[in-house]
Amino acid sequence: MKAAKRQKKPGKIFVISGPSGSGKTTLLSSLIQDKKIGKLLVKSCSVTTRPKRSKEREAKEYFFVTLLEFRRLLKAKKILEWTRYLGYYYGTPKGPLEKQLKSSKSVGLCLDLKGARILKKIYPHNTVTIFVLPPSLSVLKERIQNRCRQTNPQEVKQRMLLAGRELRAAGKFDYCVLNQNLTVALKELKNIFLRESSV
Ligand code: 5GP
Numbered sequence: 001m002k003a004a005k006r007q008k009k010p011g012k013i014f015v016i017s018g019p020s021g022s023g024k025t026t027l028l029s030s031l032i033q034d035k036k037i038g039k040l041l042v043k044s045c046s047v048t049t050r051p052k053r054s055k056e057r058e059a060k061e062y063f064f065v066t067l068l069e070f071r072r073l074l075k076a077k078k079i080l081e082w083t084r085y086l087g088y089y090y091g092t093p094k095g096p097l098e099k100q101l102k103s104s105k106s107v108g109l110c111l112d113l114k115g116a117r118i119l120k121k122i123y124p125h126n127t128v129t130i131f132v133l134p135p136s137l138s139v140l141k142e143r144i145q146n147r148c149r150q151t152n153p154q155e156v157k158q159r160m161l162l163a164g165r166e167l168r169a170a171g172k173f174d175y176c177v178l179n180q181n182l183t184v185a186l187k188e189l190k191n192i193f194l195r196e197s198s199v
Pocket of ligand 1: 018019020046047050081082083085090091092110111112114115116
């Protein structure tokens with residue numbers, strides 16, 4: 001008799017949130033660069049109407065689209081969840097995420113509070129939410145200032161205001177990781193991933 005086919009375990013969703021400048025994107029990219037974890041986890045690439053920053057690459061950090069294209073994707077139901085952040089739209093493409101989960105790969109996403117809440121609602125059993133805390137507000141401001149140097153100076157103020165609101169929601173997440181030292185924070189994130197994936 002043929003051996004029963006082993007059912008593939010669906011992948012998990014790791015949503016990383018935190019204020020702009022908390023280091024969530026760097027942490028997720030570093031996590032995926034780990035040899036063992038890189039085979040099990042892929043990063044979701046969002047679409048955004050925000051202008052590209054100088055170091056950003058198309059289809060790596062984001063798919064940069066026009067507002068018209070974003071609306072077309074929404075209408076075609078190709079966006080799983082979306083948000084408006086400081087006047088720009090950001091959304092998670094639905095197809096790639098579903099494909100990865102079916103193939104048993106886990107997916108890592110850097111989303112705002114709304115995105116984390118919605119993904120937990122859509123996939124309550126396999127979504128793990130992680131909040132990244134900056135070491136201090138002054139370090140956060142410095143990082144945001146560096147990031148927004150070429151853009152609108154008003155943006156620093158707006159991102160700092162939003163950061164206050166985001167920090168107050170940290171307690172609603174499954175895990176909080178303090179990013180004071182990147183190596184330590186990454187180790188903690190790795191432990192969370194391995195524990196939750198039961199690898
Ligand atoms: P930034 O402009 O700093 O790249 O992103 C602004 C905020 O939007 C960040 O908190 C980032 O995590 C969040 N974000 C990026 N892509 C998405 C997305 O597809 N959905 C949601 N809900 N938030 C996103």
